Amino acid sequence: MLNQNCRTPYIMHRLLFLVLAQLLTTGTCDTNPDPEHKEKHEGNMFVPWTYEDQDWSKDYELCNGNSQSPINIDTDETILNKKLPSITLEGYNLSETEQLDLSNDGHTVKLSLPDSMSISHGFTQKYLATQLHFHWGSGATSGSEHTVDGFQYAAEMHIVHFAAKYGHLNKAALKADGIAVLGVLFQIGAEDNKNYDHIFDKLQDIAEEGANVHIPGFDINMLLPNQLYRFFRYNGSFTTPPCFQSVTWTVFNETVQISQAQLDKLETSLKTGHGMLDSNFRHAQPLNRRTVFASFSSLTSSRRIVPKENSVKLDEDDKSVDGNHFTLGDTLAVIFGTLFGCTVLAFVIYLLKQRKRQRSNTERGQKVIYKPAATMEA
Ligand SMILES: *[C@@H]1O[C@H](CO)[C@@H](O)[C@H](O)[C@H]1NC(C)=O
Numbered sequence: 272m273l274n275q276n277c278r279t280p281y282i283m284h285r286l287l288f289l290v291l292a293q294l295l296t297t298g299t300c301d302t303n304p305d306p307e308h309k310e311k312h313e314g315n316m317f318v319p320w321t322y323e324d325q326d327w328s329k330d331y332e333l334c335n336g337n338s339q340s341p342i343n344i345d346t347d348e349t350i351l352n353k354k355l356p357s358i359t360l361e362g363y364n365l366s367e368t369e370q371l372d373l374s375n376d377g378h379t380v381k382l383s384l385p386d387s388m389s390i391s392h393g394f395t396q397k398y399l400a401t402q403l404h405f406h407w408g409s410g411a412t413s414g415s416e417h418t419v420d421g422f423q424y425a426a427e428m429h430i431v432h433f434a435a436k437y438g439h440l441n442k443a444a445l446k447a448d449g450i451a452v453l454g455v456l457f458q459i460g461a462e463d464n465k466n467y468d469h470i471f472d473k474l475q476d477i478a479e480e481g482a483n484v485h486i487p488g489f490d491i492n493m494l495l496p497n498q499l500y501r502f503f504r505y506n507g508s509f510t511t512p513p514c515f516q517s518v519t520w521t522v523f524n525e526t527v528q529i530s531q532a533q534l535d536k537l538e539t540s541l542k543t544g545h546g547m548l549d550s551n552f553r554h555a556q557p558l559n560r561r562t563v564f565a566s567f568s569s570l571t572s573s574r575r576i577v578p579k580e581n582s583v584k585l586d587e588d589d590k591s592v593d594g595n596h597f598t599l600g601d602t603l604a605v606i607f608g609t610l611f612g613c614t615v616l617a618f619v620i621y622l623l624k625q626r627k628r629q630r631s632n633t634e635r636g637q638k639v640i641y642k643p644a645a646t647m648e649a
Pocket residue numbers: 504505506562564
């Protein structure tokens with residue numbers, strides 16, 4: 272947003288911002304602004320906000336809405352929806368000749384993205400990319416915004432897209448179906464994730480709030496998990512003021528691993544006007560009456576092969592399966608499920624037979640090992 276030479280003192284920077292914001296709203300200037308981090312109130316009032324005091328609704332009423340983000344995703348409450356198409360990305364492999372703007376806007380590190388990048392399939396309409404940014408913690412504190420079954424991940428990346436039909440991010444941000452954000456959760460792994468060095472290696476150059484550098488394009492696909500067909504989907508909001516409730520969220524189930532050293536870099540490289548830029552995550556918001564869909568059945572995860580309560584929730588959806596997305600995992604799950612069922616049935620029959628034989632044995636007065644079972648029956 273604020274481009275070159277922004278090492279001006281804090282107040283100057285804020286004033287500049289105000290002027291810019293005015294220009295933008297009167298439409299005289301088009302610099303790809305970012306509503307997720309737009310510090311503007313209805314009536315063009317400028318109100319700063321911080322992560323320390325998250326009572327944002329005093330100044331930004333919408334932040335008190337009933338479809339806010341992030342949320343805790345309770346996997347037991349998610350509804351399986353196999354009709355949700357896999358996310359397909361187009362134009363994500365950027366050429367090195369493309370210059371991307373990497374900036375510290377005082378709330379996050381943001382990488383601008385060209386609108387030649389898009390989500391080509393996954394929704395009933397096309398969404399164009401505009402920027403990606405991160406949320407993180409500090410020291411021993413985790414920093415993801417979405418939590419899964421109450422677990423907070425190390426950090427989270429958001430890739431922000433706007434509906435092509437609205438033509439511009441600012442317009443789309445005000446429409447119910449205007450924005451699609453892809454959310455990626457991070458976990459700590461043993462190895463450096465080299466794909467992130469394009470960004471993390473430059474953090475030291477944008478330590479000051481308002482600073483920016485240009486970095487050459489690279490393959491943004493490499494920042495994403497492999498399984499783009501396993502995700503949670505719900506209707507929510509931007510996680511920063513003014514908290515517009517126009518975001519269709521996709522939070523991937525597969526996490527991405529970065530090293531502890533890389534996380535440390537993210538947590539300690541950037542500053543704001545008044546201190547370290549860290550712990551920039553919003554706390555989970557009430558779900559209210561919203562539904563969170565899962566594009567995948569937990570049956571396909573190695574952890575839960577045994578059918579659980581899936582008979583209730585999953586069955587309704589299974590009726591409407593359109594075969595659109597029947598993965599190898601699904602097939603295996605069905606095969607193993609059937610095998611498991613057959614084994615259980617065979618075992619039960621075997622037990623019954625054993626018991627019958629047992630009984631006839633005891634009737635004939637033979638002493639056998641099965642006595643304790645008889646008392647249990649009583
Ligand atoms: C989001 O809201 C729209 C409009 O109310 C609705 O059609 C859609 O099913 C909702 N999507 C989810 C994932 O809840």
